[in-house]
Amino acid sequence: MISTKRLEEKWQKYWEDNKTFHAEIDKNKEKYYYLVEFPYPSGAGLHVGHVRSYTALDSLARKKRMQGYNVLFPMGWDAFGAPAEQYAIKNHIHPSIAVKENIKTFKAQIQRLGISFDWEREFSTTDPEYYKWTQWQFLQFFKKGMAYKAKKNINWCPKCKMGLSNEDSSGGVCERCGSQVVQKEKEQWVLRMSDYAQQLIDGLDDTEFQEKTKVAQINWIGKSTGAEVDFKLKQVDEKLTIYTTRPDTLFGVTFMVVAPEHPYIDLYGGLIKNMNEVIDYREQANKKSEFERTQLVKDKTGVKLDGLSAINPVNGKEIPIYISDYVMMNYGTGAIMAVPAHDARDYDFAKKFGIDIIEVIKGGDISKAAYTEDGEMVNSDFLNGFDNKKDSINKMIEYLEEKGIGRKKTNFKLQDWIFTRQRFWGEPIPLVYCEDCGWVPVDEKDLPVVLPNVAEYEPTDDGESPLARIPEFVNTTCPHCGKPAKRETDTMPNWAGSSWYFLRYMDPHNEKEFVSREALEYWGKVDWYNGGMEHATRHLLYARFWNQFLYNEGLVPNKEPFKVRASHGMILGEGGVKMSKSLGNVINPDEIVDAYGADTLRVYEMFIGDYEKEATWSEQGVAGAKRFLDKIVRLGEKVVDNNEYSKELEKDIHKTVKKVTEDMDSLKFNTAISALMILSNTMDKMDSITKADYRTFLHLLNPVAPHITEELNEEYNLGKPFCESTWPTYEESKLVDEEKTIAVQVNGKVRATINVNINDSDEVILEKALACDNVKKYTDGNEILKTIVIKGKIVNIVVKG
């Protein structure tokens, strides 16, 4: 046989020459859309983790095609963003050139693996032909009022010199470089994602995501129900509105707290006697990063507003107001009512500042965390005696609404999406600022707004985009009135291009539309989307939001873009540690392909363990996969010219067809391969196998090891190439075992095994069981209390003593 390298190249060429994996709309065939998250083509090249998910989906796609589906399985590149830009700055080349080089490397690496992507649909988010439509879609948001410019305190990474979304600065740390994020005021384009909070929760019902993914999204969106309550200020005719989930504890309110940024501080600064102290505190708080405010400083700080106080609306008592950084301006109303008896944070604060603590729920452990659950209400006037949280809350809301001092209210943690980056390497935002007309969208015919081809793309210290330094780019005319005007110089985050790439794959070369209606209707939803768990609250949420917006605008036919979402586990280095450059334990897939071949790498990674869990790399395991494939090659020497299954193998083959088919559908590649290993061991023990035996065996292995199986199929002249054949089927009737060995237990312990026939009655089986010598040993002289016969499975005899 020819060498592994040559045969792999041979079949890769065959598939390419025959456009085997190219999909076209075909209304006579049922479609299936497999999608694997497109990679960021970094300079480091392909990782064995990529190989795992690509091979898994490739196997599924190959099988699905053989099962008669019209399979869409595309691949592209998510190439905007900071890493490419950093690389370009460091090496003094234009990011577009660096990106092209990296894509070339990645693509060659993927192609060596024989992944059945439809390369005719390939694109990069950085292609002007693609980002033209990203810009076009941004303009749809803009025109709908879904994009607005706001002066925002944004998460600012001082190292990357860039504004970050909440999602990108989770934990107060820059997602990219790990620096602590600080707050900086900046004008930003923002998408009204929070408007979609409820729809994003509801839409999950229309998906088949894993529970953990759904939960992660639901938690991130952070819905809470409660009430807004208006507290009158004593010194001025004004009310301070707060949000609470526990209006039933209103009688226990002994103070209020506003966020340092609360507008009332400036508005009523004249009444505040210790304004200097207050301003000082606010400045201190502002300097703190979100991380310091939330993680490090659990110790409560604050300043009492001297000269400004509020009235508790339910009992008329005067209560003090404090500012403290434990209240956030971006959630609720930026002000809270404090119930120190039943909330740990309020309790800490009250203890520190010597404020009254009034118990309103009996039995609540005052010093412990969070709001007390059920207990009898006390010190609460009309709520006294209520002993159920829900009823108390309803009663209070009813009271508040009646008096017009409060109302039921739902809040979400989900914030609007900060959509601008002060960077060069992103999609330019297609807006122009005109002194007379304000912000005006670029005419559609003038899209895309192309990134200029210059050498200056380093970020500036003042936080302006590098594009601002390029007069030819900045200066333009107003699309509306024609007067001189200036372009927006910020660019989009790299989550933009990935928010709709799955749509573009359906019709990637369309110059007139972002995708044709026909393609949208035919390819529909992504049936199976594989990606990392780390994207659950970012890419996956952004993409759903984006698609829901397009749906609401009538631009796409499905509100939810993805049906099933699966995620692969990470591959760790030997010893169970993360692969990293610094540890020097990164495995380059090329080296494995060179040494063992692509099929071996593929089989190994599919056999390594539970697909959804992390797995540890083992070179010895790779060698084991290679041994398995070598054994399969040797099996060919036993083939005799017969187109029926061997009698001895028929049942095993039918069972294996069933097992492999079902296991692959549920991502249990490891057990599918195990079943094939068992079958190969059985065949290996036989003197000869038939062509039919061998072909079906190779066919079942083909999705995972496509090259070697095609080659052997051809060499032994077994039939058409698998990629042009129909997936094997099994017959239920061939699965039944006539004879079976089952265990006999006495008092739950196995004492013997017996052979039973499928037609044996329970009585016959029991008789056989009782006849065993080793069973008699335990039953003789003992009273048999009970016998259990489970057909085809087990016999259990319960004896006394």
Add this chain to the structure above:
RNA sequence: GCGGGUAUGGCGGAAUUGGCAGACGCACCAGACUUAGAAUCUGGCGCCGAGAGGCUUGCAGGUUCAACUCCUGUUACCCGCACCA
């Protein structure tokens, strides 16, 4: 703190969903072939025990003829989220 998950031999992991725990692979041991090695083949391989046998799925209980699987409690680790009112 809240939410989600995991726990099975020396290792990666199986277990028809309540029916012989440890499939399959790796590693290891012994043997065959070989001048030797590689490759390949045969056999062994959870723990204790010479053996009969006993014990064993993080730990402690429970349900059941029967529990890795169901229930209660508990421990450890991993991952999200987190002064969210």
